[in-house]
Amino acid sequence: MTDDSVATTGRTVPPLTPAGRRVLDAASGLFYREGIHAVGVDAIAAAAGVTKKTLYACFGSKDRLVAAYLAERDDRWRDWLTSWVREHAPAPAERLPATLDALAHWLDREAPRGCAFVNALAELPSPDHPGHAVVVAQKRWMLDYFTGLAADAGHPDPDKAAAGFMLLHEGVSTVAGTGVLPDAAGHAHRMAAGLLTA
Amino acid sequence: MTDDSVATTGRTVPPLTPAGRRVLDAASGLFYREGIHAVGVDAIAAAAGVTKKTLYACFGSKDRLVAAYLAERDDRWRDWLTSWVREHAPAPAERLPATLDALAHWLDREAPRGCAFVNALAELPSPDHPGHAVVVAQKRWMLDYFTGLAADAGHPDPDKAAAGFMLLHEGVSTVAGTGVLPDAAGHAHRMAAGLLTA
DNA sequence: CCTGGAGTATACGGACCGGTGAGCTTACCA
């Protein structure tokens, strides 16, 4: 097994068979839109055009399929965020605010129901669930990423700036899921400006 | 029916029988800790020491029991928040920041898994579910409450200030559910200071 | 006294849950 694909998360993912690929794609859409507990394995298999037998041959259990869904979504998000920042914010000082622009576009295109990891955590209270650790790791990576960007920008207290952006990111994605505050990202952007000039 | 109890939400709640009271208490704890879909009506009835027959006589369906859980929790939160602010922040200018202190204590005492309404929304994507409207109303009330406090404090742009506090509140409660950022409320407090002096 | 609401106990129904067993076809590759 030397040809496992390695993503930015550092996780190694065994390559999927074509049927396994369809299962994960179908599961990702259903889990995000309907919720994890609300979607049964029969519905996933049917949507993927695959038998349950194949689903279990590829993933072993529903819990592990959930973890795979979260891990792959985390991969996609990290790739999207980091490459957005690389392309749209060449100067170190512009990078932290640019993460909010990336988030706004992501929410618009890929996450109308808010943060998939927060939503998943709402359904997975037990730390024993294989998906739980994926969610916590995602949030921890976010915080570390912000800390690095703040340090690159020469911020006097990178930890404090990172904490502030963490709060803004979570606030924006949560509020976006409710629809009560249009242009949440815009408000966050203005608050970030105050945070960085102070 | 002239003696319905009326809470700060303006909702009228038909008075519950003793058994109905036990059902709602049991359901509230289980729904919040385990998640809505993860808890069955049999478990709720057993925890309340009540027959399913009684549960259905009092609430009609699981969906309506979920809505009652959310509505009552919203009542409790509004009472807690408004009375906290009344007692701890007599001066209008102190009231908006004081909401973050109230939130910190509430999370510590009543909401270790973060915002119950956000968690519920993660499990109730359909706007047809009776609980969906309760969640959206809760968020809208929060925004209106902040707007009022900002206006009382003489803030030049109350809507902008309210949006900022909305983001901070959602950010703090979401982050609290993940455990990756200790003292999230403290960080929010410092950001709020910058927001209000600017 | 007796009626009716609140509650009990037990059981059932049909659907769906996650998960498995046995055996078949297809296609690639040595």
Place this chain on the structure above:
DNA sequence: TGGTAAGCTCACCGGTCCGTATACTCCAGG
């Protein structure tokens, strides 16, 4: 040519889901 892996069909498992039915007890109020 033959082996092997991927995937398929069909059937099945025990358990749980929400919701209902029948029948009995208790107790306060008119």
